[in-house]
Amino acid sequence: MLGTLRKIVQEVNAAKDLKAALGIIVLRVREAMASQVCSVYLLDPESGRFVLMATEGLNKKAIGKVSMAPNEGLVGLVGTREEPLNLEHASEHPRYRYFAETGEERYASFLGAPIIHHRRVMGVLVIQQKEQRLFDEGEEAFLVTMSAQLAGVIAHAEATGSIRGLGRQGKGIQETRFIGIPGAPGAAVGTAVVVLPPADLDVVPDKSITNIPAELELFEAALEAVRADMRALSEKLATQMRKEERALFDVYLMMLDDSALGGEVSKVIRTGQWAQGALRQVVADHVGRFEMMDDAYLRERASDVKDIGRRLLGYLQQARQQTLTYPDNTILVSEELSPAMLGEVPEGKLMGMVSVLGSSNSHVAILARAMGIPTVMGAVDLPYSKVDGIELIIDGTRGEIITNPAKVLREQYLVLAEQERQLSEGLDILRELPCETTDGLRIPLWVNTGLLADVVRAQERGAEGVGLYRTEVPFMIKERFPSEKEQMAIYREQLQAFHPLPVTMRSLDIGGDKSLPYFPIKEENPFLGWRGIRVTLDHPEIFLLQTRAMLKASAGLNNLRILLPMISGTRELEEALHLIHRAWGEVRDEGTDVEMPPVGVMIEVPAAVYLTRELARQVDFISVGSNDLTQYLLAVDRNNPRVADLYDYLHPAVLEALQRVVREAHEEGKPVSICGEMAGDPGAAMLLLAMGFDSLSMNATNLPKVKWMLRQISSVTARELLAKVMVMDSPQVIRATLQLTLRNLGLDRMVNPSAAL
Numbered sequence: 001m002l003g004t005l006r007k008i009v010q011e012v013n014a015a016k017d018l019k020a021a022l023g024i025i026v027l028r029v030r031e032a033m034a035s036q037v038c039s040v041y042l043l044d045p046e047s048g049r050f051v052l053m054a055t056e057g058l059n060k061k062a063i064g065k066v067s068m069a070p071n072e073g074l075v076g077l078v079g080t081r082e083e084p085l086n087l088e089h090a091s092e093h094p095r096y097r098y099f100a101e102t103g104e105e106r107y108a109s110f111l112g113a114p115i116i117h118h119r120r121v122m123g124v125l126v127i128q129q130k131e132q133r134l135f136d137e138g139e140e141a142f143l144v145t146m147s148a149q150l151a152g153v154i155a156h157a158e159a160t161g162s163i164r165g166l167g168r169q170g171k172g173i174q175e176t177r178f179i180g181i182p183g184a185p186g187a188a189v190g191t192a193v194v195v196l197p198p199a200d201l202d203v204v205p206d207k208s209i210t211n212i213p214a215e216l217e218l219f220e221a222a223l224e225a226v227r228a229d230m231r232a233l234s235e236k237l238a239t240q241m242r243k244e245e246r247a248l249f250d251v252y253l254m255m256l257d258d259s260a261l262g263g264e265v266s267k268v269i270r271t272g273q274w275a276q277g278a279l280r281q282v283v284a285d286h287v288g289r290f291e292m293m294d295d296a297y298l299r300e301r302a303s304d305v306k307d308i309g310r311r312l313l314g315y316l317q318q319a320r321q322q323t324l325t326y327p328d329n330t331i332l333v334s335e336e337l338s339p340a341m342l343g344e345v346p347e348g349k350l351m352g353m354v355s356v357l358g359s360s361n362s363h364v365a366i367l368a369r370a371m372g373i374p375t376v377m378g379a380v381d382l383p384y385s386k387v388d389g390i391e392l393i394i395d396g397t398r399g400e401i402i403t404n405p406a407k408v409l410r411e412q413y414l415v416l417a418e419q420e421r422q423l424s425e426g427l428d429i430l431r432e433l434p435c436e437t438t439d440g441l442r443i444p445l446w447v448n449t450g451l452l453a454d455v456v457r458a459q460e461r462g463a464e465g466v467g468l469y470r471t472e473v474p475f476m477i478k479e480r481f482p483s484e485k486e487q488m489a490i491y492r493e494q495l496q497a498f499h500p501l502p503v504t505m506r507s508l509d510i511g512g513d514k515s516l517p518y519f520p521i522k523e524e525n526p527f528l529g530w531r532g533i534r535v536t537l538d539h540p541e542i543f544l545l546q547t548r549a550m551l552k553a554s555a556g557l558n559n560l561r562i563l564l565p566m567i568s569g570t571r572e573l574e575e576a577l578h579l580i581h582r583a584w585g586e587v588r589d590e591g592t593d594v595e596m597p598p599v600g601v602m603i604e605v606p607a608a609v610y611l612t613r614e615l616a617r618q619v620d621f622i623s624v625g626s627n628d629l630t631q632y633l634l635a636v637d638r639n640n641p642r643v644a645d646l647y648d649y650l651h652p653a654v655l656e657a658l659q660r661v662v663r664e665a666h667e668e669g670k671p672v673s674i675c676g677e678m679a680g681d682p683g684a685a686m687l688l689l690a691m692g693f694d695s696l697s698m699n700a701t702n703l704p705k706v707k708w709m710l711r712q713i714s715s716v717t718a719r720e721l722l723a724k725v726m727v728m729d730s731p732q733v734i735r736a737t738l739q740l741t742l743r744n745l746g747l748d749r750m751v752n753p754s755a756a757l
Helices: 002-014 018-033 073-081 137-160 212-236 243-255 261-269 275-291 296-323 339-344 363-371 407-430 452-460 472-476 484-498 533-538 540-553 570-589 612-616 626-634 641-646 652-667 682-691 703-712 715-725 731-744
Strands: 037-044 049-056 085-087 109-117 120-129 176-179 181-184 187-195 330-334 350-355 375-377 391-395 400-403 445-449 466-470 503-506 560-564 599-603 621-625 672-675 695-698
Touching: 002 018, 002 137, 002 275, 018 037, 018 049, 018 120, 018 137, 037 073, 049 073, 049 120, 073 085, 073 109, 073 120, 109 137, 120 137, 181 350, 181 363, 187 350, 187 407, 212 243, 212 261, 212 275, 212 296, 261 275, 261 296, 275 296, 330 339, 330 391, 339 363, 350 363, 350 391, 363 375, 375 391, 391 407, 407 703, 445 452, 445 672, 445 703, 452 484, 466 484, 466 672, 466 695, 472 484, 484 503, 484 540, 533 540, 533 570, 540 560, 540 570, 560 570, 570 599, 570 612, 599 612, 612 621, 612 652, 621 626, 621 652, 626 652, 652 672, 652 682, 652 731, 682 695, 682 703, 682 715, 682 731, 695 703, 715 731
Parallel strands: 187 330, 330 350, 350 375, 445 466, 445 695, 466 503, 503 560, 560 599, 599 621, 621 672, 672 695
Antiparallel strands: 037 049, 037 120, 085 109, 109 120, 176 400, 181 375, 187 391, 391 400
């Protein structure tokens, strides 16, 4: 069964559209399961009915005509219950319904599996047989597996607008939402411009063309270039390979002929498809056929076809390099965004960005936040290669992408984006004002930085210091470990830019989702592995050099604070403190007169929460890393969009942990700050103020919003709200209570403005 499943999946993935994919599935599943009927019913969101969309065994004229409501028939029952239904005598079931128009006989046995994508029922896959029998566990498992495969195909079809004709009026292109990871806050509406990796056939999108002769000429030039390459390679290797071995190049040349692959691509181009898309289509078809062959030798020939395809694509892309155009309101989409891609977009045209790979800590996400460009990362389910030219909405605050948005939603988001812009401009007047509640409680607002671009934005928004300077960012953009002198220059720039305000520099925090290209860390479970202080304590030469650079950079400024990440016990802290004092002694011995800076610990591991008192006794301050603390307390990878709905810093367990940290640190007489997304959420900031945090640190974009919010309330109101939510047991109820309170106070426009959409 596994081999059969693999072949079907390959065929389905190579299908040119949804209709073809459904046809392949019903045909192949019927064959594989030796059943008389296989059908697919899809849920039409307009009518709310399950519509027959493909069948082998029933009357094909019934496709698109036969439908049933969720409370009708066995198909409706499978869709409603969201679980498989296996019946030996289908007609005896009370929900059985016979449709004469399908031309079906009275099939006795019935097996149906729901098609579900991200908790949403999309349809039902059904097989039927004349004889009375229960399908066995293996058959049921096979059908469930096929329905899961079909779910992804349908979701992709919805996104790209290729799912058509579901509605009775023939309405087709559907608005579809995809969940990613919030990269940079804000909303944007624009046109997707897909930037493809070099010579990757799998991600080439379809594009229509009008100038077919020019396209054929372009492809012929690529063919000739690859032919020349093959001949040159053959001659170059003439002395190293036998004649029989060099025959491989003759095979390649034959494949490029007009009577072979070359001719097939030209044929597809003549239908109006651009050369790259035609090449992808033909190569995928050949590769699929080879890979399904039983003969191992022939299966291996698939790699030859792929190689030919990549070589041709390389020349086609090279010829088109200068033709990539960026419309107004460009939303840049790529498998993996890079800073260089941002630089290619003409100034003023970049509205937003989407990256299939990467996390909120990716270099490009940090850069996007610094530039104020709404960004969604980790959109793993988005069929990004097929969205070129499609209108998108991106919500960088919630990590959502909406393809083919309806006019009403599009207008709402345009209004939202304009409100965000006006709001940002209106908040500029707060820059010189203190963050102080209506009853006089003062709380400093600091910023998280990593790039020089962050400095300007932080100062424009009235930051009162740096609560977290990510020292790993300069390491990430180098091709080797930066020297002590290079680090010192970078740190000095930061310290001078904010002087005399405090700058909290976190020691190198790599591992997890932050790797250095020249110091790779390969682990099965990187978030629970070698990261943060664990790496630098194992490499004291890196830690000492960095600490020396920080200390030297602070000479004469004395606004440095050192922060230690990923501390889980007192032993790690004692080792780190020993190294810091050693570095300080070395710097002073070299003649640099520098004060010993305050040293703090990050509370981001659950163990550290329960050791707050012990840790606080040995350091000068405590800083909570809300992102990682939430991740570890809830056992949810915050960079995994599949569990994004479980990651919530308003979870009761997180709030309990935060209160405990503040209470115990204050009992030891040590100040406590918090950095991360929670601190930059205006609503959550009210709760943090009420808990007693001494300062909040956030990205510069959110700072004015938080300041505005906290200047509108009294500390009494904040404490009353905190007392109310601390007895609740659900993050959803806590969030709803928070939003309702703010709405009643007339302050809800500042809290996730897209939540109402």
